[in-house]
Amino acid sequence: GLASGGLIEVNPGKVLIPPKFxxxxxxxxxxxxxxxxxxxxxxxxxxxxxxxxxxxLIGNDLDFQGAKMLQQLRAPVLELTALLGNDTSGVIKLIGETVEIVESMPSPRFIKTHLPLELLPKQLDVVKPKIVYVCRNPKDMCVSYYHYCRLMHDLHGSFNDFCELFINDMVPMGPIWNHIMGFWNRRNDPNVLFLRYEELKKDLKSVVLRCAKFLNKELNEEEVQAVLHHLSFESMKNNPAVNLEPVLEYRKTALLNQMTEDKVTCMQAPSFIRKGVTGDWANHMNPEIAARFDEWIKTNLEGTGLNFQV
Ligand code: A3P
Incomplete structure (x- = not known):
């Protein structure tokens, strides 16, 4: 699956991306x-x-009712070329081309993307809408991405092989450091909120308050608690609007005819909202690979002021 991706030239380097994109x-x-x-x-x-x-949620004044709709419909992922949604009877089906849907969405639009800055609209720098960027310790990302690629892209290579691809910028959306630095360098812009997964894990409440301030919203203590409850790992894992289970179910049915044993095995990989911890890399990476990652991370963070400790 990964090998069938296309390469798009950006400056500097190339980004591995689904060919359809x-x-x-x-x-x-x-x-x-x-x-x-x-x-x-x-x-x-x-x-x-x-x-x-x-x-x-914060941007929509805690509309918990509205949040029951699939997140990918409320905030489409721009580069997913086709969008799945539920029709009025709740059945999941293809609802159209994502870019077209985003273009015709009413304001205010919530848009999600994994594209690097170079492939995002040029107008972002001119119009300066609010942009939230989130990053995570690459060792944990690598573990999480491996499980995701097994679940969604029928990857059946070993974890060690995946680490090689990851560290060599050969996983979809690679290269990673250019991606992060594109926004780390803009972290002080008033329209940018730069977050790290580790901060959300350590003190979600303070991140919620920062996010509310960034979006010019006021939250009282009761509202903050309601948001924290909605965002807890257990709630998210059991929430079909965000846990991708309805989409995976659709994919399973759609692929049923072409199912090979490999695909069936892959789709038994851990769920989309999987473990939700920091430091899970230690349960997967052998010491030699972990040391190479440490060196790679150190080299790329040198002089930037960014780190993944909180
Ligand atoms: P793990 O695979 O390490 O568990 P993304 O949404 O960008 O694909 O990121 C997925 C990662 O976020 C997964 O990491 C997932 O478990 C984690 N995640 C999702 N919801 C979470 C929550 N409420 N608390 C902690 N981690 C969460």
Missing amino acids: KSYAQRIIDMEVRPDDVWLVSYPRTGSTWTQEMVW
Whole structure:
């Protein structure tokens, strides 16, 4: 699955991306941005669904009823070329091209993307809508991404092989450091809120308060507690609007005819909202790979001021 991705040239380097995306790339770069858009940008497996749920809820004045709709409909992932949604009878089906749907969404739009800055609309820098960026310790991202690729992309290589791809920028949306630095360098811009997964884990309440301030919303203590409850790992894991289970079920049915034993095994991988902890890398990486990751992380963070400790 991963090997069938396409490479798109950006400056500097190349981004590994699903080949279907190529026909949308220029359209996204030229897309009209609105001042009241709220963008959530992240590398995959950084806690972006979690962060998006926080941003959407606070941005929509705690509309818990509205939050029952699939998150991918409330805040579509721009580069998913086709969007799944439920029709009025609750049945999941393809509802159309994502870019087209995003273009026709009423304001204020909540838009999510894993694209690096170079492939995002040029107007982001001119119109300056609110942008939330979230990142995570790459060792934990790698573990999380491996399980995700087994679940969603029928990956059946070993974890060690996946680590090689990851550290060599050969997983979808790679290269990773360029992705993070694109927004770390803008972290002090007033329209950018830069977050780390580790901060959400350590003190979600203070992140919720920062997010509310960023979105110009006031929350009383009772509202904060309601948000924290909605965002807890247990609630999110059991919430079909965010845990992707309805979408996976659709995929399973759609793929049923072409199911090979490999695919069936892959789809038994851990769920989309999997473990939700920091430091799970220690349960997966052998000491030699962990040391290489440490060196890679150290080299790339040197002089930037960014770290993943909280
Ligand atoms: P793990 O695989 O380490 O468990 P994304 O949404 O960007 O794909 O990120 C997915 C990661 O966020 C998964 O990490 C998932 O478990 C974690 N996550 C989702 N909701 C969470 C929550 N409420 N608390 C902690 N982690 C959460």
